[in-house]
Amino acid sequence: MKSVTIQQPEKLVIEERPVPQPQPGEVRIRVSSAGICGSDVHIYRGHNPFAKYPRVIGHEFFGHIDAVGEGVESSRIGERVVGDPVVSCGHCYPCLVGRPNVCAELQVVGVHRDGGFSEYVTLPAHNAHRVPDSIPDNEATMVEPFTIAANICSQMNPGPLDTALVYGAGPMGLTSIQALRGVYGVKEIIVADRIDERLDMAKANGADRVINNTHIELKTELEKLGIRPTLIIDAACHPSILPEAIGIASPAARIGIMGFSSDPCVLSQQAITSKELTIYSSRLNSNRFPMVINWMTERKIQPEKLITHQYAYTQVLDAMELFEKDQKQCCKVLLKF
Missing domain, CATH: 3.90.180.10 (Medium-chain alcohol dehydrogenases, catalytic domain)
Structure with missing residues:
Protein backbone atom coordinates (compact mmCIF):
# COMPACT_ATOMS: atom_id res chain seq x y z
CA MET A 1 0.00 0.00 0.00
CA VAL A 131 -21.74 6.95 8.78
CA PRO A 132 -25.31 6.96 7.38
CA ASP A 133 -25.68 6.92 3.60
CA SER A 134 -27.34 10.34 3.82
CA ILE A 135 -23.95 11.93 4.60
CA PRO A 136 -21.78 12.28 1.46
CA ASP A 137 -18.19 11.03 1.54
CA ASN A 138 -16.59 14.48 1.62
CA GLU A 139 -18.79 15.66 4.47
CA ALA A 140 -18.10 12.44 6.38
CA THR A 141 -14.40 13.28 6.22
CA MET A 142 -15.23 16.45 8.14
CA VAL A 143 -16.68 14.68 11.19
CA GLU A 144 -13.41 14.76 13.15
CA PRO A 145 -12.84 18.54 12.80
CA PHE A 146 -16.36 19.19 14.08
CA THR A 147 -15.74 16.93 17.10
CA ILE A 148 -13.20 19.52 18.26
CA ALA A 149 -15.95 22.15 18.33
CA ALA A 150 -18.35 19.64 19.88
CA ASN A 151 -15.92 18.95 22.69
CA ILE A 152 -15.46 22.57 23.78
CA CYS A 153 -19.15 23.39 23.32
CA SER A 154 -20.21 20.37 25.37
CA GLN A 155 -18.13 21.69 28.26
CA MET A 156 -19.26 25.33 27.93
CA ASN A 157 -22.98 24.62 27.42
CA PRO A 158 -23.86 27.55 25.09
CA GLY A 159 -27.45 28.74 24.90
CA PRO A 160 -29.83 31.40 23.57
CA LEU A 161 -28.88 33.89 26.31
CA ASP A 162 -25.24 33.92 25.21
CA THR A 163 -23.36 36.53 23.25
CA ALA A 164 -20.36 34.63 21.89
CA LEU A 165 -16.96 35.95 20.86
CA VAL A 166 -14.77 33.66 18.76
CA TYR A 167 -11.09 34.46 18.32
CA GLY A 168 -9.85 33.13 14.98
CA ALA A 169 -11.72 32.27 11.78
CA GLY A 170 -9.63 29.30 10.77
CA PRO A 171 -11.04 25.75 10.63
CA MET A 172 -11.43 25.45 14.42
CA GLY A 173 -13.13 28.81 14.66
CA LEU A 174 -15.45 28.14 11.73
CA THR A 175 -16.59 24.75 13.04
CA SER A 176 -17.27 26.42 16.39
CA ILE A 177 -19.30 29.18 14.72
CA GLN A 178 -21.43 26.62 12.89
CA ALA A 179 -22.04 24.69 16.11
CA LEU A 180 -22.91 27.81 18.10
CA ARG A 181 -25.35 28.92 15.41
CA GLY A 182 -26.90 25.69 14.14
CA VAL A 183 -26.83 23.49 17.23
CA TYR A 184 -26.89 25.76 20.28
CA GLY A 185 -28.75 28.81 18.96
CA VAL A 186 -26.71 31.48 20.73
CA LYS A 187 -28.09 35.01 20.59
CA GLU A 188 -25.17 36.68 18.80
CA ILE A 189 -21.79 35.59 17.43
CA ILE A 190 -18.89 38.05 17.05
CA VAL A 191 -15.66 36.90 15.37
CA ALA A 192 -12.24 38.54 15.58
CA ASP A 193 -9.47 37.80 13.10
CA ARG A 194 -6.74 39.71 11.25
CA ILE A 195 -7.48 38.43 7.74
CA ASP A 196 -10.46 39.96 5.95
CA GLU A 197 -11.02 36.90 3.76
CA ARG A 198 -11.24 34.71 6.87
CA LEU A 199 -13.77 37.12 8.33
CA ASP A 200 -15.82 36.74 5.14
CA MET A 201 -15.75 32.97 5.74
CA ALA A 202 -16.93 33.60 9.29
CA LYS A 203 -19.94 35.54 8.01
CA ALA A 204 -20.74 32.77 5.52
CA ASN A 205 -20.67 30.24 8.36
CA GLY A 206 -23.01 32.09 10.71
CA ALA A 207 -21.22 35.03 12.38
CA ASP A 208 -23.41 38.08 13.03
CA ARG A 209 -20.58 40.57 13.37
CA VAL A 210 -16.87 40.43 12.43
CA ILE A 211 -13.99 42.59 13.60
CA ASN A 212 -10.54 42.88 12.06
CA ASN A 213 -8.42 43.53 15.12
CA THR A 214 -5.10 44.09 13.33
CA HIS A 215 -4.89 47.76 14.19
CA ILE A 216 -7.52 48.20 16.92
CA GLU A 217 -7.86 47.17 20.54
CA LEU A 218 -10.67 44.64 20.63
CA LYS A 219 -11.73 45.54 24.20
CA THR A 220 -12.20 49.19 23.22
CA GLU A 221 -14.12 48.27 20.08
CA LEU A 222 -16.50 46.00 21.96
CA GLU A 223 -17.06 48.66 24.63
CA LYS A 224 -18.03 51.14 21.89
CA LEU A 225 -20.57 48.61 20.63
CA GLY A 226 -21.89 47.91 24.13
CA ILE A 227 -20.97 44.21 23.87
CA ARG A 228 -19.84 42.11 26.84
CA PRO A 229 -19.40 38.50 25.67
CA THR A 230 -20.79 35.83 27.96
CA LEU A 231 -19.03 33.03 26.10
CA ILE A 232 -15.57 33.33 24.53
CA ILE A 233 -13.85 30.67 22.42
CA ASP A 234 -10.14 31.03 21.72
CA ALA A 235 -9.59 29.23 18.42
CA ALA A 236 -6.40 31.17 17.63
CA CYS A 237 -4.44 30.24 20.77
CA HIS A 238 -1.88 33.04 20.92
CA PRO A 239 -0.62 33.65 24.49
CA SER A 240 -1.87 37.25 24.39
CA ILE A 241 -5.51 36.19 23.91
CA LEU A 242 -6.43 34.67 27.28
CA PRO A 243 -5.47 37.74 29.34
CA GLU A 244 -7.40 39.94 26.89
CA ALA A 245 -10.41 37.62 26.97
CA ILE A 246 -10.51 37.76 30.76
CA GLY A 247 -10.68 41.55 30.56
CA ILE A 248 -13.36 41.53 27.85
CA ALA A 249 -15.63 38.88 29.37
CA SER A 250 -18.92 39.61 31.07
CA PRO A 251 -19.28 38.64 34.74
CA ALA A 252 -20.19 34.94 35.03
CA ALA A 253 -18.84 34.31 31.50
CA ARG A 254 -17.18 31.13 30.27
CA ILE A 255 -13.92 31.08 28.33
CA GLY A 256 -12.84 28.07 26.27
CA ILE A 257 -9.30 27.40 25.00
CA MET A 258 -9.19 25.11 21.95
CA GLY A 259 -5.44 24.73 21.47
CA PHE A 260 -2.17 25.43 23.14
CA SER A 261 0.93 27.56 23.00
CA SER A 262 4.05 26.68 24.94
CA ASP A 263 4.70 30.37 25.57
CA PRO A 264 3.64 31.69 29.00
CA CYS A 265 1.03 34.36 29.60
CA VAL A 266 0.38 36.47 32.68
CA LEU A 267 -3.09 36.31 34.24
CA SER A 268 -4.70 38.40 36.96
CA GLN A 269 -6.34 36.22 39.59
CA GLN A 270 -8.43 39.19 40.70
CA ALA A 271 -9.75 39.70 37.15
CA ILE A 272 -10.92 36.08 37.08
CA THR A 273 -12.42 35.75 40.54
CA SER A 274 -14.02 39.19 40.67
CA LYS A 275 -16.24 38.15 37.75
CA GLU A 276 -16.38 34.47 38.80
CA LEU A 277 -15.26 33.42 35.33
CA THR A 278 -15.04 29.78 34.30
CA ILE A 279 -12.13 28.78 32.06
CA TYR A 280 -12.27 25.53 30.08
CA SER A 281 -9.54 23.83 28.13
CA SER A 282 -10.16 21.24 25.45
CA ARG A 283 -7.95 18.64 23.78
CA LEU A 284 -9.08 16.51 20.83
CA ASN A 285 -12.52 14.99 21.54
CA SER A 286 -14.15 12.89 24.22
CA ASN A 287 -16.46 10.43 22.44
CA ARG A 288 -18.09 13.18 20.37
CA PHE A 289 -18.27 11.32 17.04
CA PRO A 290 -21.87 10.08 17.47
CA MET A 291 -22.92 13.61 18.42
CA VAL A 292 -21.41 15.17 15.29
CA ILE A 293 -22.73 12.42 13.01
CA ASN A 294 -26.18 13.20 14.42
CA TRP A 295 -25.65 16.94 13.75
CA MET A 296 -24.83 16.14 10.13
CA THR A 297 -27.76 13.76 9.75
CA GLU A 298 -30.12 16.46 11.03
CA ARG A 299 -28.40 19.13 8.88
CA LYS A 300 -27.66 21.33 11.88
CA ILE A 301 -24.19 22.00 10.47
Whole structure:
Protein backbone atom coordinates (compact mmCIF):
# COMPACT_ATOMS: atom_id res chain seq x y z
CA MET A 1 0.00 0.00 0.00
CA LYS A 2 1.00 3.62 -0.45
CA SER A 3 1.47 5.74 2.68
CA VAL A 4 2.39 9.38 3.27
CA THR A 5 5.23 9.19 5.79
CA ILE A 6 7.18 11.90 7.58
CA GLN A 7 10.55 10.17 7.95
CA GLN A 8 11.95 13.10 9.90
CA PRO A 9 11.12 16.80 10.10
CA GLU A 10 10.99 18.38 6.63
CA LYS A 11 11.31 14.97 4.91
CA LEU A 12 7.99 13.64 3.51
CA VAL A 13 7.85 10.59 1.25
CA ILE A 14 5.12 8.50 -0.35
CA GLU A 15 6.35 4.99 0.27
CA GLU A 16 5.27 1.42 -0.22
CA ARG A 17 4.38 -0.33 3.02
CA PRO A 18 2.89 -3.73 3.83
CA VAL A 19 -0.89 -3.73 4.19
CA PRO A 20 -1.53 -3.91 7.97
CA GLN A 21 -3.51 -6.76 9.44
CA PRO A 22 -6.10 -5.91 12.11
CA GLN A 23 -5.19 -7.19 15.55
CA PRO A 24 -7.81 -8.66 17.93
CA GLY A 25 -10.51 -6.06 18.56
CA GLU A 26 -9.44 -3.96 15.57
CA VAL A 27 -10.77 -3.15 12.10
CA ARG A 28 -8.93 -2.20 8.94
CA ILE A 29 -10.23 0.73 6.92
CA ARG A 30 -9.66 1.24 3.21
CA VAL A 31 -9.25 5.02 3.24
CA SER A 32 -11.17 7.05 0.64
CA SER A 33 -10.33 10.59 1.76
CA ALA A 34 -8.51 12.40 4.52
CA GLY A 35 -8.37 16.00 5.68
CA ILE A 36 -5.26 18.06 6.33
CA CYS A 37 -5.03 19.63 9.78
CA GLY A 38 -2.60 22.15 11.20
CA SER A 39 -1.15 19.44 13.43
CA ASP A 40 -0.17 17.44 10.31
CA VAL A 41 1.84 20.41 9.10
CA HIS A 42 3.37 20.82 12.56
CA ILE A 43 4.57 17.20 12.49
CA TYR A 44 6.02 17.75 9.02
CA ARG A 45 7.84 20.88 10.19
CA GLY A 46 9.06 19.23 13.40
CA HIS A 47 6.95 21.45 15.69
CA ASN A 48 4.76 18.80 17.35
CA PRO A 49 6.35 17.73 20.65
CA PHE A 50 4.26 14.53 20.83
CA ALA A 51 5.18 13.03 17.43
CA LYS A 52 7.70 10.23 16.97
CA TYR A 53 9.34 9.62 13.58
CA PRO A 54 8.96 8.03 11.13
CA ARG A 55 5.20 8.58 11.18
CA VAL A 56 2.31 8.13 8.77
CA ILE A 57 0.31 11.29 9.53
CA GLY A 58 -3.43 12.02 9.23
CA HIS A 59 -6.19 11.84 11.84
CA GLU A 60 -9.20 13.06 9.81
CA PHE A 61 -10.21 10.17 7.55
CA PHE A 62 -13.16 8.36 6.01
CA GLY A 63 -13.39 4.99 4.28
CA HIS A 64 -14.84 1.48 4.38
CA ILE A 65 -14.05 -1.40 6.72
CA ASP A 66 -12.49 -4.15 4.61
CA ALA A 67 -11.16 -6.53 7.29
CA VAL A 68 -11.75 -7.25 10.98
CA GLY A 69 -9.65 -8.78 13.71
CA GLU A 70 -10.54 -11.52 16.15
CA GLY A 71 -13.57 -10.66 18.27
CA VAL A 72 -15.08 -8.20 15.79
CA GLU A 73 -18.27 -9.11 13.93
CA SER A 74 -17.57 -9.88 10.26
CA SER A 75 -20.85 -8.12 9.44
CA ARG A 76 -18.97 -4.84 9.89
CA ILE A 77 -17.05 -5.43 6.67
CA GLY A 78 -18.25 -2.92 4.09
CA GLU A 79 -19.41 -0.28 6.60
CA ARG A 80 -18.83 3.38 5.70
CA VAL A 81 -16.92 4.73 8.69
CA VAL A 82 -14.93 7.61 10.10
CA GLY A 83 -12.10 6.98 12.53
CA ASP A 84 -11.85 8.56 15.97
CA PRO A 85 -8.10 9.16 16.43
CA VAL A 86 -8.29 9.02 20.25
CA VAL A 87 -7.04 5.60 21.38
CA SER A 88 -7.25 5.26 25.17
CA CYS A 89 -6.50 2.61 27.78
CA GLY A 90 -9.97 2.54 29.35
CA HIS A 91 -8.85 2.05 32.95
CA CYS A 92 -6.96 5.18 34.09
CA TYR A 93 -8.68 8.01 36.01
CA PRO A 94 -9.46 10.21 32.96
CA CYS A 95 -10.93 7.22 31.10
CA LEU A 96 -13.04 6.17 34.08
CA VAL A 97 -14.56 9.66 34.39
CA GLY A 98 -15.38 9.88 30.68
CA ARG A 99 -12.38 11.87 29.43
CA PRO A 100 -10.39 9.41 27.31
CA ASN A 101 -8.98 12.31 25.27
CA VAL A 102 -6.55 12.96 28.13
CA CYS A 103 -5.89 9.29 28.92
CA ALA A 104 -2.70 8.68 30.90
CA GLU A 105 -1.59 6.35 28.10
CA LEU A 106 -3.12 8.32 25.22
CA GLN A 107 -2.26 7.35 21.67
CA VAL A 108 -3.44 9.62 18.87
CA VAL A 109 -3.76 8.12 15.40
CA GLY A 110 -1.44 10.03 13.10
CA VAL A 111 0.73 11.26 15.99
CA HIS A 112 1.68 8.41 18.34
CA ARG A 113 0.63 5.62 15.94
CA ASP A 114 0.35 5.54 12.15
CA GLY A 115 -2.55 7.46 10.69
CA GLY A 116 -4.95 7.87 7.82
CA PHE A 117 -2.76 9.38 5.07
CA SER A 118 -2.49 5.87 3.73
CA GLU A 119 -4.49 3.48 1.60
CA TYR A 120 -5.20 1.38 4.70
CA VAL A 121 -5.25 2.08 8.44
CA THR A 122 -6.09 -0.08 11.46
CA LEU A 123 -7.64 1.05 14.74
CA PRO A 124 -9.82 -0.33 17.54
CA ALA A 125 -13.24 -1.36 16.30
CA HIS A 126 -15.05 0.99 18.70
CA ASN A 127 -13.10 3.91 17.18
CA ALA A 128 -14.68 3.25 13.76
CA HIS A 129 -18.06 5.01 13.65
CA ARG A 130 -20.63 4.10 11.02
CA VAL A 131 -21.74 6.95 8.78
CA PRO A 132 -25.31 6.96 7.38
CA ASP A 133 -25.68 6.92 3.60
CA SER A 134 -27.34 10.34 3.82
CA ILE A 135 -23.95 11.93 4.60
CA PRO A 136 -21.78 12.28 1.46
CA ASP A 137 -18.19 11.03 1.54
CA ASN A 138 -16.59 14.48 1.62
CA GLU A 139 -18.79 15.66 4.47
CA ALA A 140 -18.10 12.44 6.38
CA THR A 141 -14.40 13.28 6.22
CA MET A 142 -15.23 16.45 8.14
CA VAL A 143 -16.68 14.68 11.19
CA GLU A 144 -13.41 14.76 13.15
CA PRO A 145 -12.84 18.54 12.80
CA PHE A 146 -16.36 19.19 14.08
CA THR A 147 -15.74 16.93 17.10
CA ILE A 148 -13.20 19.52 18.26
CA ALA A 149 -15.95 22.15 18.33
CA ALA A 150 -18.35 19.64 19.88
CA ASN A 151 -15.92 18.95 22.69
CA ILE A 152 -15.46 22.57 23.78
CA CYS A 153 -19.15 23.39 23.32
CA SER A 154 -20.21 20.37 25.37
CA GLN A 155 -18.13 21.69 28.26
CA MET A 156 -19.26 25.33 27.93
CA ASN A 157 -22.98 24.62 27.42
CA PRO A 158 -23.86 27.55 25.09
CA GLY A 159 -27.45 28.74 24.90
CA PRO A 160 -29.83 31.40 23.57
CA LEU A 161 -28.88 33.89 26.31
CA ASP A 162 -25.24 33.92 25.21
CA THR A 163 -23.36 36.53 23.25
CA ALA A 164 -20.36 34.63 21.89
CA LEU A 165 -16.96 35.95 20.86
CA VAL A 166 -14.77 33.66 18.76
CA TYR A 167 -11.09 34.46 18.32
CA GLY A 168 -9.85 33.13 14.98
CA ALA A 169 -11.72 32.27 11.78
CA GLY A 170 -9.63 29.30 10.77
CA PRO A 171 -11.04 25.75 10.63
CA MET A 172 -11.43 25.45 14.42
CA GLY A 173 -13.13 28.81 14.66
CA LEU A 174 -15.45 28.14 11.73
CA THR A 175 -16.59 24.75 13.04
CA SER A 176 -17.27 26.42 16.39
CA ILE A 177 -19.30 29.18 14.72
CA GLN A 178 -21.43 26.62 12.89
CA ALA A 179 -22.04 24.69 16.11
CA LEU A 180 -22.91 27.81 18.10
CA ARG A 181 -25.35 28.92 15.41
CA GLY A 182 -26.90 25.69 14.14
CA VAL A 183 -26.83 23.49 17.23
CA TYR A 184 -26.89 25.76 20.28
CA GLY A 185 -28.75 28.81 18.96
CA VAL A 186 -26.71 31.48 20.73
CA LYS A 187 -28.09 35.01 20.59
CA GLU A 188 -25.17 36.68 18.80
CA ILE A 189 -21.79 35.59 17.43
CA ILE A 190 -18.89 38.05 17.05
CA VAL A 191 -15.66 36.90 15.37
CA ALA A 192 -12.24 38.54 15.58
CA ASP A 193 -9.47 37.80 13.10
CA ARG A 194 -6.74 39.71 11.25
CA ILE A 195 -7.48 38.43 7.74
CA ASP A 196 -10.46 39.96 5.95
CA GLU A 197 -11.02 36.90 3.76
CA ARG A 198 -11.24 34.71 6.87
CA LEU A 199 -13.77 37.12 8.33
CA ASP A 200 -15.82 36.74 5.14
CA MET A 201 -15.75 32.97 5.74
CA ALA A 202 -16.93 33.60 9.29
CA LYS A 203 -19.94 35.54 8.01
CA ALA A 204 -20.74 32.77 5.52
CA ASN A 205 -20.67 30.24 8.36
CA GLY A 206 -23.01 32.09 10.71
CA ALA A 207 -21.22 35.03 12.38
CA ASP A 208 -23.41 38.08 13.03
CA ARG A 209 -20.58 40.57 13.37
CA VAL A 210 -16.87 40.43 12.43
CA ILE A 211 -13.99 42.59 13.60
CA ASN A 212 -10.54 42.88 12.06
CA ASN A 213 -8.42 43.53 15.12
CA THR A 214 -5.10 44.09 13.33
CA HIS A 215 -4.89 47.76 14.19
CA ILE A 216 -7.52 48.20 16.92
CA GLU A 217 -7.86 47.17 20.54
CA LEU A 218 -10.67 44.64 20.63
CA LYS A 219 -11.73 45.54 24.20
CA THR A 220 -12.20 49.19 23.22
CA GLU A 221 -14.12 48.27 20.08
CA LEU A 222 -16.50 46.00 21.96
CA GLU A 223 -17.06 48.66 24.63
CA LYS A 224 -18.03 51.14 21.89
CA LEU A 225 -20.57 48.61 20.63
CA GLY A 226 -21.89 47.91 24.13
CA ILE A 227 -20.97 44.21 23.87
CA ARG A 228 -19.84 42.11 26.84
CA PRO A 229 -19.40 38.50 25.67
CA THR A 230 -20.79 35.83 27.96
CA LEU A 231 -19.03 33.03 26.10
CA ILE A 232 -15.57 33.33 24.53
CA ILE A 233 -13.85 30.67 22.42
CA ASP A 234 -10.14 31.03 21.72
CA ALA A 235 -9.59 29.23 18.42
CA ALA A 236 -6.40 31.17 17.63
CA CYS A 237 -4.44 30.24 20.77
CA HIS A 238 -1.88 33.04 20.92
CA PRO A 239 -0.62 33.65 24.49
CA SER A 240 -1.87 37.25 24.39
CA ILE A 241 -5.51 36.19 23.91
CA LEU A 242 -6.43 34.67 27.28
CA PRO A 243 -5.47 37.74 29.34
CA GLU A 244 -7.40 39.94 26.89
CA ALA A 245 -10.41 37.62 26.97
CA ILE A 246 -10.51 37.76 30.76
CA GLY A 247 -10.68 41.55 30.56
CA ILE A 248 -13.36 41.53 27.85
CA ALA A 249 -15.63 38.88 29.37
CA SER A 250 -18.92 39.61 31.07
CA PRO A 251 -19.28 38.64 34.74
CA ALA A 252 -20.19 34.94 35.03
CA ALA A 253 -18.84 34.31 31.50
CA ARG A 254 -17.18 31.13 30.27
CA ILE A 255 -13.92 31.08 28.33
CA GLY A 256 -12.84 28.07 26.27
CA ILE A 257 -9.30 27.40 25.00
CA MET A 258 -9.19 25.11 21.95
CA GLY A 259 -5.44 24.73 21.47
CA PHE A 260 -2.17 25.43 23.14
CA SER A 261 0.93 27.56 23.00
CA SER A 262 4.05 26.68 24.94
CA ASP A 263 4.70 30.37 25.57
CA PRO A 264 3.64 31.69 29.00
CA CYS A 265 1.03 34.36 29.60
CA VAL A 266 0.38 36.47 32.68
CA LEU A 267 -3.09 36.31 34.24
CA SER A 268 -4.70 38.40 36.96
CA GLN A 269 -6.34 36.22 39.59
CA GLN A 270 -8.43 39.19 40.70
CA ALA A 271 -9.75 39.70 37.15
CA ILE A 272 -10.92 36.08 37.08
CA THR A 273 -12.42 35.75 40.54
CA SER A 274 -14.02 39.19 40.67
CA LYS A 275 -16.24 38.15 37.75
CA GLU A 276 -16.38 34.47 38.80
CA LEU A 277 -15.26 33.42 35.33
CA THR A 278 -15.04 29.78 34.30
CA ILE A 279 -12.13 28.78 32.06
CA TYR A 280 -12.27 25.53 30.08
CA SER A 281 -9.54 23.83 28.13
CA SER A 282 -10.16 21.24 25.45
CA ARG A 283 -7.95 18.64 23.78
CA LEU A 284 -9.08 16.51 20.83
CA ASN A 285 -12.52 14.99 21.54
CA SER A 286 -14.15 12.89 24.22
CA ASN A 287 -16.46 10.43 22.44
CA ARG A 288 -18.09 13.18 20.37
CA PHE A 289 -18.27 11.32 17.04
CA PRO A 290 -21.87 10.08 17.47
CA MET A 291 -22.92 13.61 18.42
CA VAL A 292 -21.41 15.17 15.29
CA ILE A 293 -22.73 12.42 13.01
CA ASN A 294 -26.18 13.20 14.42
CA TRP A 295 -25.65 16.94 13.75
CA MET A 296 -24.83 16.14 10.13
CA THR A 297 -27.76 13.76 9.75
CA GLU A 298 -30.12 16.46 11.03
CA ARG A 299 -28.40 19.13 8.88
CA LYS A 300 -27.66 21.33 11.88
CA ILE A 301 -24.19 22.00 10.47
CA GLN A 302 -22.93 22.46 6.91
CA PRO A 303 -19.47 20.88 6.62
CA GLU A 304 -19.34 21.33 2.84
CA LYS A 305 -18.90 25.08 3.38
CA LEU A 306 -15.45 24.49 4.83
CA ILE A 307 -14.04 22.30 2.03
CA THR A 308 -12.18 24.63 -0.31
CA HIS A 309 -9.68 22.32 -2.05
CA GLN A 310 -9.21 18.65 -2.99
CA TYR A 311 -6.05 16.89 -4.17
CA ALA A 312 -4.93 13.39 -5.06
CA TYR A 313 -2.76 12.03 -2.23
CA THR A 314 0.18 11.99 -4.66
CA GLN A 315 0.05 15.81 -4.52
CA VAL A 316 0.24 15.92 -0.75
CA LEU A 317 3.19 18.34 -0.64
CA ASP A 318 1.34 20.84 -2.84
CA ALA A 319 -1.77 20.41 -0.69
CA MET A 320 0.08 20.95 2.57
CA GLU A 321 1.89 23.99 1.24
CA LEU A 322 -1.41 25.52 0.14
CA PHE A 323 -2.99 24.79 3.52
CA GLU A 324 -0.04 26.31 5.35
CA LYS A 325 0.47 29.43 3.26
CA ASP A 326 -2.87 30.48 1.74
CA GLN A 327 -4.87 31.56 4.76
CA LYS A 328 -6.97 33.91 2.64
CA GLN A 329 -8.61 31.38 0.33
CA CYS A 330 -7.92 27.96 1.86
CA CYS A 331 -9.85 26.39 4.72
CA LYS A 332 -10.05 22.58 4.59
CA VAL A 333 -8.08 20.50 2.09
CA LEU A 334 -9.04 16.89 1.39
CA LEU A 335 -6.69 14.23 0.03
CA LYS A 336 -8.20 11.50 -2.15
CA PHE A 337 -6.88 7.91 -1.97
